[in-house]
Amino acid sequence: MQHETPQALLDYAQSFAGFTLGELCARYKEQVPQQLLHKKGWVGQFLEMILGATSGSLAQPDFPELGVELKTLPIDEQGRPLESTYVSVVPLMNIQGLRWENSVVRHKLMHVLWIPIVASREIPIEDRQVAMPFLWQPTSEEEQALKQDFEDVLVQVSLGRIEQLDARLGDILQVRPKAANSKALTDAIGPDGATIKTLPRGFYLRPQFTKRCLQQQFG
């Protein structure tokens, strides 16, 4: 399945609206996990599969030829996001010369295909319904805000202050651990400029921001 344009991809994605994950799994002869505790990325990977995304775990948009990133978004029955949205790893080394304009975060967020899923915890996985997918691009104001959050983080990282940085920083983009567990370590710049070991971090979109995206789209 190759999509010629973002609109064609959107049209195809919207053809799945209203179906439950159980119905879609039956159609593709996939097994629905009974719980997501040990399959946390399953919903996103299933949607990638049926929509024909091919980037795998490369640090680039899911549909590189379209410049479109696919994101599932768990929502409650009122359409409110239930979780933050992971965007990308926070670069901690060799960040001299790294700018917003050539960042992975920007490349992914410049064009997103959101696929909301009604996914309150009390709903069995197989009964969770795909809501209406939509394409989203940040306004210039939104991009400025994203850029500001991104640059604020990179300043701290470049100053060797990664350990002082926590999830409270950032109006839209926040930084949180992104690791197998709290003992995972990666290289970063230390306070004195030497290399230190620290917990890998990721950029996440706050739920309040994705809530605004939903409201803009659906009123």
Added chain:
DNA sequence: TCGTGATCATAA
């Protein structure tokens, strides 16, 4: 109830 920090699976 919500936000932060912790965690789980998998591919390359």
Added chain:
DNA sequence: TTATGATCACGA
């Protein structure tokens, strides 16, 4: 190990 896909779960 690092990237992807995320959700879990505890304390305020």
